[in-house]
Amino acid sequence: MRIEIWADVVCPWAYIGKRRLERALASWSGDPAEVVWRPYRIDPSAPAPGEPLADVLRDPMVDAALRGCAPHLTPGENRERVSRIALAEGLGPRWGAGWRASSHDAHRLIALAHEAGGPPLQDAVAEEVMRAHFVDALDISLPAVLDEVSRRAGFPAGGRLLADGAADTTVRELVLRGRAAGVATSPTFVVNGAALGGAQPPEVIHAFLAEAAGRSPRQLPEEVERLRHAEALLDLGDPLGALTLLRPLLDTHGDDRGTRLLAARAYFHSAQLNRALRILEPLAAQTPDDSYVQLLLGRTLQRQGDTGRAAAHLRLAAAMSPGYAG
Amino acid sequence: MRIEIWADVVCPWAYIGKRRLERALASWSGDPAEVVWRPYRIDPSAPAPGEPLADVLRDPMVDAALRGCAPHLTPGENRERVSRIALAEGLGPRWGAGWRASSHDAHRLIALAHEAGGPPLQDAVAEEVMRAHFVDALDISLPAVLDEVSRRAGFPAGGRLLADGAADTTVRELVLRGRAAGVATSPTFVVNGAALGGAQPPEVIHAFLAEAAGRSPRQLPEEVERLRHAEALLDLGDPLGALTLLRPLLDTHGDDRGTRLLAARAYFHSAQLNRALRILEPLAAQTPDDSYVQLLLGRTLQRQGDTGRAAAHLRLAAAMSPGYAG
Numbered sequence: 133m134r135i136e137i138w139a140d141v142v143c144p145w146a147y148i149g150k151r152r153l154e155r156a157l158a159s160w161s162g163d164p165a166e167v168v169w170r171p172y173r174i175d176p177s178a179p180a181p182g183e184p185l186a187d188v189l190r191d192p193m194v195d196a197a198l199r200g201c202a203p204h205l206t207p208g209e210n211r212e213r214v215s216r217i218a219l220a221e222g223l224g225p226r227w228g229a230g231w232r233a234s235s236h237d238a239h240r241l242i243a244l245a246h247e248a249g250g251p252p253l254q255d256a257v258a259e260e261v262m263r264a265h266f267v268d269a270l271d272i273s274l275p276a277v278l279d280e281v282s283r284r285a286g287f288p289a290g291g292r293l294l295a296d297g298a299a300d301t302t303v304r305e306l307v308l309r310g311r312a313a314g315v316a317t318s319p320t321f322v323v324n325g326a327a328l329g330g331a332q333p334p335e336v337i338h339a340f341l342a343e344a345a346g347r348s349p350r351q352l353p354e355e356v357e358r359l360r361h362a363e364a365l366l367d368l369g370d371p372l373g374a375l376t377l378l379r380p381l382l383d384t385h386g387d388d389r390g391t392r393l394l395a396a397r398a399y400f401h402s403a404q405l406n407r408a409l410r411i412l413e414p415l416a417a418q419t420p421d422d423s424y425v426q427l428l429l430g431r432t433l434q435r436q437g438d439t440g441r442a443a444a445h446l447r448l449a450a451a452m453s454p455g456y457a458g
Numbered sequence: 459m460r461i462e463i464w465a466d467v468v469c470p471w472a473y474i475g476k477r478r479l480e481r482a483l484a485s486w487s488g489d490p491a492e493v494v495w496r497p498y499r500i501d502p503s504a505p506a507p508g509e510p511l512a513d514v515l516r517d518p519m520v521d522a523a524l525r526g527c528a529p530h531l532t533p534g535e536n537r538e539r540v541s542r543i544a545l546a547e548g549l550g551p552r553w554g555a556g557w558r559a560s561s562h563d564a565h566r567l568i569a570l571a572h573e574a575g576g577p578p579l580q581d582a583v584a585e586e587v588m589r590a591h592f593v594d595a596l597d598i599s600l601p602a603v604l605d606e607v608s609r610r611a612g613f614p615a616g617g618r619l620l621a622d623g624a625a626d627t628t629v630r631e632l633v634l635r636g637r638a639a640g641v642a643t644s645p646t647f648v649v650n651g652a653a654l655g656g657a658q659p660p661e662v663i664h665a666f667l668a669e670a671a672g673r674s675p676r677q678l679p680e681e682v683e684r685l686r687h688a689e690a691l692l693d694l695g696d697p698l699g700a701l702t703l704l705r706p707l708l709d710t711h712g713d714d715r716g717t718r719l720l721a722a723r724a725y726f727h728s729a730q731l732n733r734a735l736r737i738l739e740p741l742a743a744q745t746p747d748d749s750y751v752q753l754l755l756g757r758t759l760q761r762q763g764d765t766g767r768a769a770a771h772l773r774l775a776a777a778m779s780p781g782y783a784g
Contacts, residue, residue, distance in 0.1 A: 184781075186781065316642055316643070317642065317655070327656065328656075328658070328662070329643070329655045329656065330653065330654075330655065332654070332666070332669075333669045335665045335668065335669050336654070336662060336665045336666045336669055338665070339661045339662045339664070339665035339666075340658070340662045340665075342661065343658075343659045343661050343662055455510075455512070
């Protein structure tokens with residue numbers, strides 16, 4: 133059974149959730165569990181190199197930006213309680229991050245560890261990254277810190293791979309995949325398509341694992357899943373994210389109608405109207421009876437100010453589907 | 459034990475979650491449970507009267523806006539699966555909403571039912587509202603529909619109270635309270651300060667209840683909790699929401715320093731600079747050694763273009779707290 137942990141290594145609940153999952157698995161007698169770490173960003177604009185957290189928290193112009201780090205009922209109370217809870221989970225001896233730092237490169241290192249050594253090496257690297265951030269109060273956006281962390285975890289090649297730029301696209305795409313799949317808190321445990329948000333107590337994680345173990349994982353072909361995730365990002369108001377996921381499909385499946393239509397919608401919603409037209413005009417010529425294509429083409433021309441041609445397509449759309457009128 | 463369900467009545471997972479909680483409670487032998495419904499909005503811009511859902515889903519310009527209706531892993535897959543899952547939970551016989559409709563008045567009715575008849579009446583009203591929306595495919599933003607729903611649930615006075623405008627502020631404030639407390643999915647179960655997001659299976663809800671029952675609820679005085687929630691909204695980038703919650707405190711505790719400073723920050727972040735100044739100038743005069751007040755006053759004057767006076771306050775702030783320099 134594969135357990136994905138979608139989490140940010142700068143979210144204290146991710147580290148607490150790791151300990152709680154370990155406790156849940158200690159009494160787990162079902163299928164052997166394999167834990168895979170996936171990236172989530174709670175503070176995507178955090179800088180590299182980092183800035184001292186003490187300054188940030190004092191500055192009224194920068195908010196903590198620690199949204200999406202769950203469970204965050206009563207955030208004020210949370211800030212007081214989190215270190216007490218972390219110490220109770222055996223994390224420490226000292227507890228407390230020192231830096232507001234980008235976690236992008238740390239997520240790259242964690243992805244590379246999985247490629248190089250599978251789940252055990254990846255788990256060791258995730259552990260050392262979070263220890264460096266929360267216990268040693270180091271700036272985990274620095275290459276030297278990540279190199280040392282990687283060596284400590286038994287992955288001496290990690291630092292060099294990071295310097296080579298490896299796993300950059302991988303992590304950017306995985307972050308989009310998570311958002312598309314509905315991950316909205318760190319950590320979120322995902323098993324066979326079921327999700328549990330937050331660093332829930334071990335008993336709750338255990339009940340979740342027991343229930344999710346009985347589900348049959350629905351494995352879609354990679355292209356289909358990528359297309360669905362791109363569509364989900366569009367629904368979530370992220371057309372540029374959708375286009376990032378669509379890019380490889382446009383390169384390899386550029387003649388697929390569904391892919392082209394989705395790309396046209398994403399171009400339309402990100403105001404790249406010429407690119408939308410370059411897809412929609414041939415589509416409309418090929419399938420003139422598709423009222424949806426006519427509508428989107430009409431709206432695109434409308435936004436370009438070409439009201440004459442727009443009206444013709446909008447009339448066609450309305451004639452075929454009365455719901456599109458007006 | 460009090461179980462709060464923060465949910466939107468137009469979210470299918472809320473209705474499914476209600477059935478699953480009922481199943482979890484059927485085998486519950488702990489403290490007697492009391493269920494209280496709290497408002498959450500998955501689609502705050504949905505209109506009243508509603509618009510036919512079929513049109514909305516066909517129109518490329520309006521997205522489904524069904525974000526925050528959890529669990530929503532793979533939203534595409536969700537749309538296919540939700541009716542199958544609803545039918546499996548005994549909801550039906552027919553399943554499917556007909557309208558994209560504002561749920562604000564339905565939430566008002568549910569709040570009024572709690573005031574009038576406590577948890578049992580409220581639960582009956584929540585049930586009938588969701589049945590009307592998902593099974594009978596009625597437009598639950600219409601007064602006549604809500605009046606009929608209310609009568610069916612044994613709350614004949616509901617329609618008249620709605621027409622009187624009752625519980626409007628109550629619901630608006632509760633929605634802000636939920637956001638401040640970190641509720642980000644519908645449904646979210648909250649017990650003694652612990653939260654479980656999503657319509658999890660009965661076994662998971664049961665484990666959550668068992669764990670949460672052991673926690674001691676931390677009851678803060680109403681004013682303190684209100685202040686914390688206002689602060690949380692400010693952290694979440696919602697200064698106008700923060701001011702909505704602060705208003706009663708400013709009326710009654712207008713001389714409390716913490717309340718005034720928070721209001722000044724909220725005014726600053728919503729670009730109401732004159733209002734921020736009217737609070738900050740007397741505060742700075744009273745406590746000239748408070749570097750934070752000096753910083754905020756300096757930044758406010760800076761944004762008003764009064765660079766001369768701004769510089770004086772920013773220098774003071776930096777002299778007292780070197781972290782504020784630059």
